[in-house]
Amino acid sequence: GEDVEQSLFLSVREGDSSVINCTYTDSSSTYLYWYKQEPGAGLQLLTYIFSNMDMKQDQRLTVLLNKKDKHLSLRIADTQTGDSAIYFCAETSRDDKIIFGKGTRLHILP
Amino acid sequence: DVKVTQSSRYLVKRTGEKVFLECVQDMDHENMFWYRQDPGLGLRLIYFSYDVKMKEKGDIPEGYSVSREKKERFSLILESASTNQTSMYLCASRGHQRHQPQHFGDGTRLSIL
Numbered sequence: 001g002e003d004v005e006q007s008l009f010l011s012v013r014e015g016d017s018s019v020i021n022c023t024y025t026d027s028s029s030t031y032l033y034w035y036k037q038e039p040g041a042g043l044q045l046l047t048y049i050f051s052n053m054d055m056k057q058d059q060r061l062t063v064l065l066n067k068k069d070k071h072l073s074l075r076i077a078d079t080q081t082g083d084s085a086i087y088f089c090a091e092t093s094r095d096d097k098i099i100f101g102k103g104t105r106l107h108i109l110p
Numbered sequence: 111d112v113k114v115t116q117s118s119r120y121l122v123k124r125t126g127e128k129v130f131l132e133c134v135q136d137m138d139h140e141n142m143f144w145y146r147q148d149p150g151l152g153l154r155l156i157y158f159s160y161d162v163k164m165k166e167k168g169d170i171p172e173g174y175s176v177s178r179e180k181k182e183r184f185s186l187i188l189e190s191a192s193t194n195q196t197s198m199y200l201c202a203s204r205g206h207q208r209h210q211p212q213h214f215g216d217g218t219r220l221s222i223l
Binding site: 030031033035040041042043044045048050088092096097098100101102103 | 114116119150151152153155158168200202208209211212213214215216217219
Protein backbone atom coordinates (compact mmCIF):
# COMPACT_ATOMS: atom_id res chain seq x y z
CA GLY A 1 0.00 0.00 0.00
CA GLU A 2 0.90 3.62 -0.01
CA ASP A 3 3.34 4.66 2.69
CA VAL A 4 5.62 7.54 3.57
CA GLU A 5 8.67 6.82 5.73
CA GLN A 6 10.88 9.25 7.60
CA SER A 7 13.20 9.01 10.57
CA LEU A 8 11.66 10.05 13.89
CA PHE A 9 14.43 12.22 15.33
CA LEU A 10 17.23 14.50 14.17
CA SER A 11 19.61 16.58 16.28
CA VAL A 12 21.55 19.45 14.70
CA ARG A 13 23.79 22.16 16.10
CA GLU A 14 22.62 25.73 15.72
CA GLY A 15 24.11 27.25 12.57
CA ASP A 16 24.62 23.90 10.83
CA SER A 17 22.45 22.57 8.00
CA SER A 18 19.63 20.16 8.76
CA VAL A 19 18.68 17.49 6.24
CA ILE A 20 15.42 15.63 6.77
CA ASN A 21 14.84 12.64 4.54
CA CYS A 22 11.69 10.91 3.36
CA THR A 23 10.82 7.97 1.12
CA TYR A 24 7.46 7.38 -0.51
CA THR A 25 5.96 4.47 -2.38
CA ASP A 26 3.41 5.80 -4.85
CA SER A 27 5.22 6.46 -8.12
CA SER A 28 2.13 8.20 -9.46
CA SER A 29 2.33 10.92 -6.81
CA THR A 30 2.24 14.26 -8.53
CA TYR A 31 2.85 16.52 -5.56
CA LEU A 32 5.00 16.10 -2.47
CA TYR A 33 4.81 18.38 0.53
CA TRP A 34 6.74 19.43 3.61
CA TYR A 35 4.82 20.63 6.66
CA LYS A 36 6.15 22.04 9.95
CA GLN A 37 4.42 21.58 13.31
CA GLU A 38 5.51 23.68 16.27
CA PRO A 39 4.57 22.54 19.80
CA GLY A 40 0.86 22.73 20.48
CA ALA A 41 0.02 23.98 16.99
CA GLY A 42 -1.37 22.65 13.74
CA LEU A 43 0.61 21.84 10.61
CA GLN A 44 2.00 24.73 8.62
CA LEU A 45 2.76 24.22 4.93
CA LEU A 46 6.44 24.95 4.29
CA THR A 47 6.78 24.08 0.64
CA TYR A 48 5.72 21.62 -2.02
CA ILE A 49 7.25 20.26 -5.19
CA PHE A 50 5.73 18.94 -8.37
CA SER A 51 6.97 15.54 -9.46
CA ASN A 52 8.47 16.85 -12.71
CA MET A 53 10.91 19.00 -10.72
CA ASP A 54 14.21 17.90 -9.18
CA MET A 55 14.81 20.79 -6.86
CA LYS A 56 13.05 23.76 -5.34
CA GLN A 57 14.69 26.48 -3.27
CA ASP A 58 13.01 29.04 -1.06
CA GLN A 59 15.31 31.16 1.11
CA ARG A 60 16.89 28.76 3.66
CA LEU A 61 14.87 25.78 2.44
CA THR A 62 15.95 23.43 -0.36
CA VAL A 63 13.82 20.49 -1.45
CA LEU A 64 15.42 17.72 -3.49
CA LEU A 65 13.41 15.04 -5.28
CA ASN A 66 14.86 11.79 -6.60
CA LYS A 67 12.00 10.16 -8.49
CA LYS A 68 13.96 7.05 -9.37
CA ASP A 69 14.58 6.23 -5.71
CA LYS A 70 11.30 7.84 -4.52
CA HIS A 71 13.32 9.94 -2.11
CA LEU A 72 12.51 13.46 -0.95
CA SER A 73 14.67 15.63 1.28
CA LEU A 74 14.36 18.98 3.01
CA ARG A 75 17.52 20.94 3.74
CA ILE A 76 17.39 23.84 6.18
CA ALA A 77 20.46 26.05 5.93
CA ASP A 78 21.84 27.87 8.99
CA THR A 79 19.49 26.10 11.39
CA GLN A 80 18.04 28.36 14.09
CA THR A 81 16.33 27.61 17.41
CA GLY A 82 13.03 28.63 15.81
CA ASP A 83 13.39 25.70 13.42
CA SER A 84 12.85 23.28 16.30
CA ALA A 85 9.64 21.45 15.36
CA ILE A 86 8.24 18.27 13.85
CA TYR A 87 8.54 18.10 10.07
CA PHE A 88 6.09 16.01 8.05
CA CYS A 89 6.63 14.72 4.55
CA ALA A 90 3.46 14.00 2.55
CA GLU A 91 2.44 12.76 -0.89
CA THR A 92 -0.79 12.88 -2.86
CA SER A 93 -2.44 9.48 -3.06
CA ARG A 94 -4.25 7.80 -5.95
CA ASP A 95 -7.65 8.66 -4.45
CA ASP A 96 -6.77 12.32 -4.10
CA LYS A 97 -6.02 12.26 -0.39
CA ILE A 98 -2.70 13.13 1.22
CA ILE A 99 -0.57 10.47 2.90
CA PHE A 100 1.59 11.80 5.73
CA GLY A 101 4.75 10.39 7.21
CA LYS A 102 4.92 10.10 11.00
CA GLY A 103 7.07 13.19 11.27
CA THR A 104 10.73 13.94 12.12
CA ARG A 105 11.35 15.81 15.36
CA LEU A 106 14.17 18.29 14.80
CA HIS A 107 16.11 19.17 17.94
CA ILE A 108 18.54 22.10 17.89
CA LEU A 109 21.68 21.84 20.00
CA PRO A 110 23.27 25.09 21.28
CA ASP B 111 -3.86 33.73 3.57
CA VAL B 112 -6.06 30.74 4.25
CA LYS B 113 -7.55 30.74 7.72
CA VAL B 114 -8.80 27.52 9.29
CA THR B 115 -10.26 28.06 12.73
CA GLN B 116 -11.00 25.35 15.26
CA SER B 117 -13.40 26.42 17.96
CA SER B 118 -11.40 25.20 20.97
CA ARG B 119 -7.69 24.72 21.63
CA TYR B 120 -8.31 22.57 24.71
CA LEU B 121 -11.38 20.59 25.72
CA VAL B 122 -12.09 18.26 28.62
CA LYS B 123 -15.13 15.98 28.53
CA ARG B 124 -16.41 12.94 30.35
CA THR B 125 -16.87 9.39 29.13
CA GLY B 126 -20.23 8.92 27.43
CA GLU B 127 -20.74 12.58 26.57
CA LYS B 128 -21.58 13.70 23.04
CA VAL B 129 -18.79 15.98 21.89
CA PHE B 130 -18.78 18.48 19.03
CA LEU B 131 -15.59 19.82 17.48
CA GLU B 132 -16.11 22.71 15.10
CA CYS B 133 -13.98 23.88 12.19
CA VAL B 134 -14.48 26.90 9.94
CA GLN B 135 -12.49 27.95 6.87
CA ASP B 136 -12.65 31.30 5.11
CA MET B 137 -11.36 30.42 1.63
CA ASP B 138 -14.46 28.86 0.06
CA HIS B 139 -12.68 25.49 -0.10
CA GLU B 140 -14.63 22.50 -1.31
CA ASN B 141 -12.63 19.90 0.60
CA MET B 142 -12.40 19.59 4.37
CA PHE B 143 -10.76 16.95 6.55
CA TRP B 144 -10.61 15.76 10.14
CA TYR B 145 -7.51 13.99 11.49
CA ARG B 146 -6.40 12.80 14.86
CA GLN B 147 -2.74 12.88 15.86
CA ASP B 148 -1.26 10.52 18.41
CA PRO B 149 2.38 9.98 19.45
CA GLY B 150 4.03 7.35 17.30
CA LEU B 151 1.04 7.06 14.98
CA GLY B 152 1.27 10.31 13.07
CA LEU B 153 -1.87 11.76 11.46
CA ARG B 154 -4.80 9.47 10.79
CA LEU B 155 -7.74 10.53 8.64
CA ILE B 156 -11.12 10.21 10.34
CA TYR B 157 -13.55 11.71 7.81
CA PHE B 158 -13.47 14.09 4.90
CA SER B 159 -15.96 15.99 2.79
CA TYR B 160 -15.83 17.02 -0.87
CA ASP B 161 -18.82 19.33 -0.76
CA VAL B 162 -21.76 20.49 1.32
CA LYS B 163 -23.74 17.58 2.77
CA MET B 164 -21.20 15.10 1.40
CA LYS B 165 -18.98 12.98 3.62
CA GLU B 166 -16.59 10.10 3.16
CA LYS B 167 -15.06 7.77 5.74
CA GLY B 168 -11.36 7.98 6.25
CA ASP B 169 -9.12 5.35 7.80
CA ILE B 170 -10.54 5.39 11.35
CA PRO B 171 -14.19 6.53 11.31
CA GLU B 172 -15.45 4.25 14.10
CA GLY B 173 -16.92 6.20 16.99
CA TYR B 174 -17.14 9.43 15.00
CA SER B 175 -19.56 11.17 12.69
CA VAL B 176 -19.41 14.47 10.79
CA SER B 177 -21.70 17.21 9.56
CA ARG B 178 -21.24 19.61 6.64
CA GLU B 179 -24.34 21.75 6.41
CA LYS B 180 -22.50 24.81 5.11
CA LYS B 181 -19.47 24.98 2.87
CA GLU B 182 -17.30 26.80 5.38
CA ARG B 183 -18.05 24.59 8.39
CA PHE B 184 -17.14 20.97 9.06
CA SER B 185 -18.06 19.48 12.42
CA LEU B 186 -16.68 16.32 14.01
CA ILE B 187 -18.98 14.53 16.45
CA LEU B 188 -18.01 11.97 19.05
CA GLU B 189 -21.31 10.18 19.61
CA SER B 190 -20.37 8.75 23.02
CA ALA B 191 -16.90 9.81 24.05
CA SER B 192 -14.47 7.18 25.31
CA THR B 193 -11.04 7.50 26.91
CA ASN B 194 -9.33 6.12 23.79
CA GLN B 195 -10.55 9.19 21.92
CA THR B 196 -8.27 11.42 23.97
CA SER B 197 -6.09 12.95 21.28
CA MET B 198 -5.11 16.01 19.28
CA TYR B 199 -7.70 16.68 16.56
CA LEU B 200 -6.71 18.60 13.44
CA CYS B 201 -9.00 20.08 10.82
CA ALA B 202 -7.80 20.95 7.31
CA SER B 203 -9.25 22.40 4.13
CA ARG B 204 -8.20 22.36 0.49
CA GLY B 205 -9.38 23.83 -2.78
CA HIS B 206 -10.83 21.64 -5.53
CA GLN B 207 -7.65 21.24 -7.55
CA ARG B 208 -5.64 18.15 -6.73
CA HIS B 209 -2.29 19.93 -6.48
CA GLN B 210 -3.44 22.38 -3.88
CA PRO B 211 -2.06 21.65 -0.41
CA GLN B 212 -4.14 21.17 2.70
CA HIS B 213 -4.25 24.04 5.18
CA PHE B 214 -4.57 23.20 8.86
CA GLY B 215 -6.14 24.73 11.92
CA ASP B 216 -4.24 24.98 15.22
CA GLY B 217 -5.77 21.78 16.57
CA THR B 218 -7.99 20.85 19.50
CA ARG B 219 -6.44 18.86 22.31
CA LEU B 220 -9.30 16.76 23.64
CA SER B 221 -9.15 14.89 26.94
CA ILE B 222 -11.82 12.36 27.84
CA LEU B 223 -11.96 11.57 31.55
